[in-house]
Each structure stands twice: as structure tokens, then as C-alpha cells.
Amino acid sequence: xxxxxxxxxxxxxxxxTLEKRKExxxxxxxxxxxxxxxxxxxxxxxNARRVGPSNIKCNNREVWFHRDYSCGTAAARGSVPLNDGQxxxxxxMISPVYGTDMMIGVGTEDVDLNRCRHKFCSLLGQDSxxxxxxxxxxxxxxxxxxxxxxxxGQNAVIGVHLDMWSGTLSFYKDRQPLGxxxxxxxxxxxxxxxxxxxxxxxxxxxxxxxxxxxxxxLCCQTLRKYIPQHMKVLSAxxxxxxxRNFLQDNLSWLLDTNVESNCHKEAIGTCTTGTQTNLTFNExxxxxxxxx
Numbered sequence: 001x002x003x004x005x006x007x008x009x010x011x012x013x014x015x016x017t018l019e020k021r022k023e024x025x026x027x028x029x030x031x032x033x034x035x036x037x038x039x040x041x042x043x044x045x046x047n048a049r050r051v052g053p054s055n056i057k058c059n060n061r062e063v064w065f066h067r068d069y070s071c072g073t074a075a076a077r078g079s080v081p082l083n084d085g086q087x088x089x090x091x092x093m094i095s096p097v098y099g100t101d102m103m104i105g106v107g108t109e110d111v112d113l114n115r116c117r118h119k120f121c122s123l124l125g126q127d128s129x130x131x132x133x134x135x136x137x138x139x140x141x142x143x144x145x146x147x148x149x150x151x152x153g154q155n156a157v158i159g160v161h162l163d164m165w166s167g168t169l170s171f172y173k174d175r176q177p178l179g180x181x182x183x184x185x186x187x188x189x190x191x192x193x194x195x196x197x198x199x200x201x202x203x204x205x206x207x208x209x210x211x212x213x214x215x216x217x218l219c220c221q222t223l224r225k226y227i228p229q230h231m232k233v234l235s236a237x238x239x240x241x242x243x244r245n246f247l248q249d250n251l252s253w254l255l256d257t258n259v260e261s262n263c264h265k266e267a268i269g270t271c272t273t274g275t276q277t278n279l280t281f282n283e284x285x286x287x288x289x290x291x292x
Contacts, residue, residue, distance in 0.1 A: 063204075065195075072120060075193060103132040107124065
């Protein structure tokens with residue numbers, strides 16, 4: 001009694017092993033959180049024709065425009081084309097936001113990002129091959145602009161959801177959805193794109209996600225649509241812990257509180273709040289039927 005069998009851990013060894021496993025988990029989490037599925041293209045020989053090596057600097061997650069002074073519009077694109085499925089990424093404005101324009105959007109490989117190198121302009125959306133959201137709150141395509149949201153500035157985090165299943169492009173501001181901005185993108189091969197006319201300005205990729213258009217995702221979209229907008233979907237539903245944690249880790253940008261969609265336009269008026277409750281699927285069906 002009290003003796004250890006061969007291969008059995010004593011209390012000291014067990015504590016040491018447990019601490020080692022905790023450190024392994026921490027390192028794993030850091031690795032996962034630091035991983036991104038695409039990055040900003042570096043100024044290679046091929047890329048220099050498009051972005052110009054003298055007015056832009058790419059460092060995987062970060063892109064910096066006009067390091068010394070600005071004499072036009074600098075732009076960069078993501079390293080991987082996005083076509084099938086669902087794609088979501090977040091861009092943080094890590095510098096002052098000012099000037100003629102700073103934009104976030106998408107475009108095809110036919111977009112010449114070097115075209116306005118010596119001209120101050122709103123580059124993304126000037127042609128038929130790109131779509132851009134300006135920091136002024138306007139969406140542009142084919143040179144036509146429409147007011148879409150309020151202005152955003154330094155430290156704002158702009159989320160971009162490219163849904164190639166339905167062919168739509170939507171934006172989020174600080175995790176609050178702004179609604180569908182563009183339709184009709186099915187069948188296109190698009191790249192994430194950014195541009196700036198302002199000196200010493202930068203943007204940073206905070207996260208990227210790409211995944212298939214599964215039934216699970218489509219169900220989550222439907223739940224977000226019909227559960228009252230001031231409520232978090234995962235707080236409203238009684239879900240198994242494992243499923244809840246998985247959805248929180250992967251789709252929190254879609255399922256969290258959806259207040260901004262009711263108030264991001266000043267004309268809509270004051271936002272409303274309410275008390276969160278747990279809903280059954282029958283109650284969700286009732287909300288859907290009465291709201292349609």
C-alpha cells in the first residue's frame with residue numbers, strides 16, 4: 001500500500017506533467033490565434049507592377065501605405081483568391097484615418113492596383129471589377145457611390161463577409177452587422193483589397209476564416225435572422241455545451257448581439273434593448289411567423 005506501480009505517476013510527477021500540458025495548450029492556442037489563411041502580398045517583382053514598391057510595405061498581417069509622404073493612391077490585395085463557400089475577415093485601422101480615401105473591399109485579378117499611383121482617388125469600386133467601402137461610409141462600384149454606414153476611424157475593426165453561396169458582400173463595424181452591401185457575386189474569383197491615399201497609414205488583418213456553405217452555417221444564418229436582434233443567439237438557445245463552444249469560437253461574429261443593424265443609419269432612430277430569455281425552437285418559429 002502506498003507503493004507506485006511501474007509506469008504510474010507519483011503526485012510530483014503528475015503535477016509536473018499537468019503543468020507541461022497546460023503550457024502545451026497555451027502554445028497551441030497562440031499558434032491557432034496567430035494563424036491566418038492569407039496575407040497581404042509582399043512587394044515581389046510581380047507584385048511591384050501592381051502596388052509599387054516605393055509607396056507600400058506589406059508584413060503578412062499588416063500593410064502600411066506611403067511611408068514618407070503621399071503623392072497618390074496605394075493599394076494591396078490578399079495573397080489568396082476567394083471563390084467557393086463562406087469567407088470572413090477583420091481589418092483593424094491601426095493608424096489615423098483621413099485623406100481623400102481609405103477603403104476596404106474586394107476585386108478580381110483584373111484590377112490594376114497601380115493605376116492611380118500618382119492620383120488621389122477612391123480606387124476600389126472605380127471600375128466594374130472591384131467593390132469598396134470607404135471610411136466615409138459609402139459603398140462604391142462602377143464609379144457609383146451609395147451611403148451605407150456611418151464613418152469609421154482609427155482602431156475601428158471592419159469585418160467583411162463574402163458569401164459566395166448567395167453571391168453577397170456584407171460588412172461589420174466593431175462586430176456589429178451593417179447589412180448586405182453587394183449582391184450578384186456568384187461565380188467570381190475575388191481577392192481581399194485595401195487602399196489609402198493618406199501618408200503613414202496602416203491596416204492589420206485581425207482574423208480570417210474560410211469554410212464551406214454547410215447546413216450548419218445556413219441554420220445559424222436563419223437563427224440570426226429570426227431571433228430578436230438585440231439578443232445573442234447563443235444566449236437565447238439552450239444548446240449542448242460542446243456545440244455552444246464550437247459556435248462561439250467559429251461564428252461569434254454572426255451570432256453575437258445584432259443591435260447595429262437596427263441603428264447604424266441615423267434615420268432609423270434610437271436603438272432598443274431588452275431582457276434576454278431562453279427560446280425554444282417552437283418559440284423561434286412563432287417569432288418567424290409573426291415577423292413575416
